[in-house]
Amino acid sequence: MIPFLDLRAAYLEQKDAIDAAMARVADSGWYILGKEVAAFEAEFAAYCGTKHCVGLGNGLEALELVLRAWDIGPGDEVIVPSSTYIATWLAASAVGATPVPVEPDVRTANLDPDRVAAAITPRTKAIVPVHLYGQPSDMDPIVALARARGIKVLEDVAQAHGARYNGRRAGALADAGAFSFFPSKNLGALGDAGGVTTDDDKLADRLRILRNYGSRVKYVNLEAGVNSRLDEMQAAILRAKLPLLDAWNDRRRVLASRYLERLGSVDHVEAPHVPQWADPVWHLFTVRCHDRKRVTAALDAARIGWLIHYPIPPHFQDAYRHLALGKGAFPLAERIADTTLSLPIGPHATVAQIDAVVAAVRAAA
Numbered sequence: 570m571i572p573f574l575d576l577r578a579a580y581l582e583q584k585d586a587i588d589a590a591m592a593r594v595a596d597s598g599w600y601i602l603g604k605e606v607a608a609f610e611a612e613f614a615a616y617c618g619t620k621h622c623v624g625l626g627n628g629l630e631a632l633e634l635v636l637r638a639w640d641i642g643p644g645d646e647v648i649v650p651s652s653t654y655i656a657t658w659l660a661a662s663a664v665g666a667t668p669v670p671v672e673p674d675v676r677t678a679n680l681d682p683d684r685v686a687a688a689i690t691p692r693t694k695a696i697v698p699v700h701l702y703g704q705p706s707d708m709d710p711i712v713a714l715a716r717a718r719g720i721k722v723l724e725d726v727a728q729a730h731g732a733r734y735n736g737r738r739a740g741a742l743a744d745a746g747a748f749s750f751f752p753s754k755n756l757g758a759l760g761d762a763g764g765v766t767t768d769d770d771k772l773a774d775r776l777r778i779l780r781n782y783g784s785r786v787k788y789v790n791l792e793a794g795v796n797s798r799l800d801e802m803q804a805a806i807l808r809a810k811l812p813l814l815d816a817w818n819d820r821r822r823v824l825a826s827r828y829l830e831r832l833g834s835v836d837h838v839e840a841p842h843v844p845q846w847a848d849p850v851w852h853l854f855t856v857r858c859h860d861r862k863r864v865t866a867a868l869d870a871a872r873i874g875w876l877i878h879y880p881i882p883p884h885f886q887d888a889y890r891h892l893a894l895g896k897g898a899f900p901l902a903e904r905i906a907d908t909t910l911s912l913p914i915g916p917h918a919t920v921a922q923i924d925a926v927v928a929a930v931r932a933a934a
């Protein structure tokens with residue numbers, strides 16, 4: 570049996586450090602907005618190469634609060650990928666703005682800068698490229714387009730901790746980066762957690778107020794904020810895990826290279842394309858299948874875990890029925906949803922397991 574992802578193995582590898590971190594917090598008597606959060610924020614900002622990191626409750630609220638801090642709301646448009654996890658769209662909806670979907674570059678599944686340019690209107694206030702599956706989007710042309718028009722760019726970095734674009738870290742490529750530290754992400758807590766990286770002092774300050782009931786000083790409320798704080802326990806766990814992030818991403822790279830090498834010649838699946846400027850961190854290893862049912866049946870028979878990211882594109886979800894985006898509205902997103910398949914990958918998968926997955930995929934021809 571080959572699991573899709575082994576989170577327990579991730580804990581066990583670092584059990585001593587994580588247990589010590591949890592005990593340190595329990596013993597401190599201070600559980601919300603303390604030393605651990607401040608230290609993690611400094612360490613993660615240094616890792617990404619930004620001036621600030623602000624720890625928040627989760628990835629969705631990280632996206633949402635940045636849009637809110639930029640005063641984006643009803644009547645405004647936010648450009649999002651047509652093919653992404655629905656959280657990217659939900660963040661725009663949560664502030665009352667309209668998500669404007671743009672189709673990806675077919676080869677990478679990430680936002681196509683030319684299509685972004687065509688989708689900009691006078692109402693466009695922000696663009697949210699997603700570094701889907703751990704592969705950075707083509708950021709420079711998108712940021713250049715946005716700068717020329719006074720539009721903000723927010724990276725959705727929930728799947729790309731540590732990825733690089735032309736040598737620079739994801740999360741430091743635009744006006745702000747929204748991270749999720751959900752347990753299954755490349756850097757994951759043992760619960761919900763999120764954060765925003767930015768060089769913008771004003772944005773960081775506003776996020777610190779928004780996450781804490783709109784308050785900078787206890788019982789003095791400057792605006793109607795929310796409760797979305799990274800907690801001390803999760804911050805301490807993330808601090809224990811951050812020093813291993815690069816090594817764990819390297820293990821994913823080794824496995825991804827093996828897949829690329831061995832699946833390249835299999836003609837019923839299409840392996841991912843990696844542009845020359847991208848250094849992906851392989852949050853997911855996805856292939857596109859000519860006959861996905863056959864491949865998943867073969868994986869099931871071999872007791873190999875698999876998932877589909879994502880089976881229903883956001884524009885087909887009931888949550889977005891009101892946008893009336895019917896079948897054929899975003900054919901590339903629809904094609905990706907119909908053909909994509911995620912194979913096991915993670916810092917605790919082995920080369921032997923990857924070879925067994927490849928054998929099962931090949932046999933499904």
Ligand SMILES: *Cc1c(COP(=O)(O)O)cnc(C)c1O
Binds near residue numbers: 628630727
């Ligand atoms: C996981 C994820 C999110 C949301 O993060 P949560 O912490 O689960 O709220 C947002 N965007 C993308 C692309 C994700 O994969």
